[in-house]
Amino acid sequence: MSNQDIRRFVAQAARQEQFLEVVSRDEAEARFRRHLDLTPKGAETVPLGAALGRVLAADVVAEVDVPGFDRSSVDGFAVRAADTQGAGEDTPVVLRLNDEVLSAGRVPALTVAPGTATVLATGGMLPRGADAVVMVEHTESHEEGDALLVEIRKPVVPGAFVAAAGSDIGRGETVMRRGQVLTSREIGVLAAIGRGEVSVVRRPRVAILSTGDEIVAPGEPIRPGAVYDSNAAVLAAAVEELGGEPVRLGIARDDEAELAPLVEQGLACDALLLSGGTSKGAGDLSHRIISRLSDPGIVAHGVALKPGKPLCLAVTKGKPVVVLPGFPTSAMFTFHEFVAPVLRALAGLPPAAKESVDATVPMRLGSERGRTEYVMVSLVRGPDGGLAAYPLSKGSGAVTAFSAADGFIAIDPQAEAVEAGTPVSVQRIGRDTRPADLIVIGSHCVGLDAITGRLVGEGLTVKALNVGSMGGLAAARRGECDVAAIHLMDPKSGAYNHPFLTPALGLVTGYRRLQGIVFRKGDVRFEGKTAEEAGLAAAQDPDCILVNRNAGSGTRILTDRLLGAARPTGYWSQAKSHNAVAVAVAQGRADWGVAIESVATLYGLGFLPLQAEHYDFVIPNDRRDRPAVQRFLAALADPAVREKLTALGFTVPEAE
Numbered sequence: 001m002s003n004q005d006i007r008r009f010v011a012q013a014a015r016q017e018q019f020l021e022v023v024s025r026d027e028a029e030a031r032f033r034r035h036l037d038l039t040p041k042g043a044e045t046v047p048l049g050a051a052l053g054r055v056l057a058a059d060v061v062a063e064v065d066v067p068g069f070d071r072s073s074v075d076g077f078a079v080r081a082a083d084t085q086g087a088g089e090d091t092p093v094v095l096r097l098n099d100e101v102l103s104a105g106r107v108p109a110l111t112v113a114p115g116t117a118t119v120l121a122t123g124g125m126l127p128r129g130a131d132a133v134v135m136v137e138h139t140e141s142h143e144e145g146d147a148l149l150v151e152i153r154k155p156v157v158p159g160a161f162v163a164a165a166g167s168d169i170g171r172g173e174t175v176m177r178r179g180q181v182l183t184s185r186e187i188g189v190l191a192a193i194g195r196g197e198v199s200v201v202r203r204p205r206v207a208i209l210s211t212g213d214e215i216v217a218p219g220e221p222i223r224p225g226a227v228y229d230s231n232a233a234v235l236a237a238a239v240e241e242l243g244g245e246p247v248r249l250g251i252a253r254d255d256e257a258e259l260a261p262l263v264e265q266g267l268a269c270d271a272l273l274l275s276g277g278t279s280k281g282a283g284d285l286s287h288r289i290i291s292r293l294s295d296p297g298i299v300a301h302g303v304a305l306k307p308g309k310p311l312c313l314a315v316t317k318g319k320p321v322v323v324l325p326g327f328p329t330s331a332m333f334t335f336h337e338f339v340a341p342v343l344r345a346l347a348g349l350p351p352a353a354k355e356s357v358d359a360t361v362p363m364r365l366g367s368e369r370g371r372t373e374y375v376m377v378s379l380v381r382g383p384d385g386g387l388a389a390y391p392l393s394k395g396s397g398a399v400t401a402f403s404a405a406d407g408f409i410a411i412d413p414q415a416e417a418v419e420a421g422t423p424v425s426v427q428r429i430g431r432d433t434r435p436a437d438l439i440v441i442g443s444h445c446v447g448l449d450a451i452t453g454r455l456v457g458e459g460l461t462v463k464a465l466n467v468g469s470m471g472g473l474a475a476a477r478r479g480e481c482d483v484a485a486i487h488l489m490d491p492k493s494g495a496y497n498h499p500f501l502t503p504a505l506g507l508v509t510g511y512r513r514l515q516g517i518v519f520r521k522g523d524v525r526f527e528g529k530t531a532e533e534a535g536l537a538a539a540q541d542p543d544c545i546l547v548n549r550n551a552g553s554g555t556r557i558l559t560d561r562l563l564g565a566a567r568p569t570g571y572w573s574q575a576k577s578h579n580a581v582a583v584a585v586a587q588g589r590a591d592w593g594v595a596i597e598s599v600a601t602l603y604g605l606g607f608l609p610l611q612a613e614h615y616d617f618v619i620p621n622d623r624r625d626r627p628a629v630q631r632f633l634a635a636l637a638d639p640a641v642r643e644k645l646t647a648l649g650f651t652v653p654e655a656e
């Protein structure tokens with residue numbers, strides 16, 4: 001790239017900010033809605049067999065009674081209830097049998113006259129004259145000459161064992177309202193009233209287009225710097241969930257000639273969703289192309305919320321055209337807030353019920369002033385029955401935050417932070433309110449995955465929140481988890497985990513993870529040396545870049561012990577995980593770091609062992625007897641699980 005190219009890039013990026021007139025969330029929504037045509041798409045008739053998941057376009061009125069006739073609900077005898085008065089085991093009433101048998105589907109020919117009865121089966125039509133049925137168990141039949149007789153040994157009241165015509169559904173009754181989503185249950189009702197086909201709302205067709213030179217379709221090989229297109233997949237599925245029909249237009253390069261015809265194609269649908277390229281200075285293509293729309297065109301570009309600031313909302317001829325931010329959490333969140341309600345309306349669905357629950361935040365949450373900040377949270381029940389809202393703070397670029405969230409909290413634009421213990425209202429996402437059987441909070445490890453994976457396989461629900469060892473310990477102290485997974489070394493004594501316990505907490509031995517220096521294989525500065533030699537030499541070499549761990553992590557304490565007073569190049573970096581350290585070294589952004597052996601193996605890195613770290617489980621005493629905790633302990637002791645941990649490269653000590 002020439003200097004001129006670089007200058008042009010920077011200038012464009014700076015100019016870009018200027019047309020972002022940032023409006024509030026509510027203002028953006030109001031402008032969007034003002035111009036949209038939100039009437040449901042027309043109706044279409046589909047066979048009942050194809051109606052699952054569709055939305056009823058009109059109320060359904062029954063044209064028949066269900067049952068369609070007075071129907072016996074038992075095998076027995078149709079009688080006049082009055083005839084059975086006074087019947088008992090020792091005082092049977094004797095009735096003469098009429099000359100017909102009413103199996104299901106037969107239309108009765110004979111009247112049940114006083115003193116007579118007719119045999120009928122479950123589902124059989126009640127004959128004229130009869131008003132009740134006696135179960136066959138309460139009778140005895142015999143012959144007397146030519147006559148067939150039945151002894152009734154139990155009296156019945158009028159209506160006994162008879163399902164009256166129309167008692168389930170009456171002719172003329174409205175059995176379902178428009179807007180109803182057809183599940184297997186509704187389909188059963190429609191079949192029962194004889195509907196072979198049904199009128200449903202036409203699915204709104206929603207065009208989905210991802211943009212960006214770096215975006216690669218899942219299934220394709222990935223190259224350095226590229227990312228898989230998760231937005232299109234998640235949007236297509238979300239559109240289907242909302243009763244729409246996704247029309248995938250694929251991925252457009254940052255090239256006007258490629259993007260413009262795809263946008264044109266998308267405009268033939270009922271809605272068009274793009275993602276990416278709304279805020280970046282270099283490209284900004286999607287916005288430029290969308291800005292050519294009229295009637296009225298763009299109504300908001302830039303909304304004072306986080307995530308989602310670069311959202312671009314446009315309407316053309318009543319049709320929504322939205323450029324969602326490229327970052328997955330931002331894209332999902334803005335879709336959920338601005339697009340989903342619109343698609344629901346177009347699909348004929350009523351607005352989603354908003355459900356919120358009260359909770360407190362267990363840790364301080366910093367926030368950016370000037371934007372309403374939405375923080376995805378996972379809910380956990382505390383010892384007093386109240387809920388704690390753990391932030392899934394992975395930033396706008398994460399894909400997992402939205403999928404793992406139980407809901408989100410909104411932080412006021414004026415607030416700089418929400419302090420630990422503050423009560424908040426959590427708006428739920430999704431409706432699964434069943435709390436998990438086992439809550440594990442703390443440091444993440446693939447070994448832990450092996451244990452919880454076993455429990456999930458056995459049908460247990462497990463919620464695992466990765467907030468680091470200190471976060472896990474704090475959660476255990478507050479009684480918010482069943483198990484806290486920690487690996488904390490006491491810098492003074494060098495002992496692991498035990499020094500951090502309180503009388504209310506117990507420790508269960510987990511496994512050992514070998515920590516050491518990771519480096520690219522073949523790097524002579526490390527190859528064949530001990531960790532101590534190599535580390536101290538590397539610390540003196542200004543060209544040898546360290547990727548350090550975040551302050552407070554067990555690995556950082558270990559690194560600091562190795563380094564002593566030395567502060568090598570890269571010392572101030574704060575990678576948050578073993579994987580992050582390994583990637584930085586593998587990709588050459590740094591030359592060395594401290595991580596666990598299993599991760600070094602995973603990334604094909606060289607490894608110089610330093611020390612075995614204790615990865616153990618803290619369990620609050622008052623939770624130890626819970627069945628899910630007992631099953632966790634059983635899984636940990638299970639030879640198959642221990643074998644798996646060993647295969648992953650961990651050392652599993654004998655159970656205590």
Ligand SMILES: Nc1nc2c(c(=O)[nH]1)N[C@H]1C(S)=C(S)[C@@H](COP(=O)(O)OP(=O)(O)OC[C@H]3O[C@@H](n4cnc5c(N)ncnc54)[C@H](O)[C@@H]3O)O[C@H]1N2
Nearest residue numbers: 210228229230231232276277278279280309325326327330
């Ligand atoms: N100087 C500034 N830079 C940025 C600002 C700002 O105000 N000033 N805003 C930031 C905010 S907020 C967000 S959110 C992002 C959004 O940027 P864009 O909407 O322009 O999206 P891209 O730059 O194209 O991509 C961002 C990010 O997301 C990845 N991406 C894009 N499409 C997909 C996809 N289909 N599937 C998965 N991931 C995708 C892309 O690779 C980037 O990593 O801008 C900030 N910058």
Ligand code: MOO
Nearest residue numbers: 307308309330396
């Ligand atoms: O507001 Mo951007 O949408 O997440 O960071």
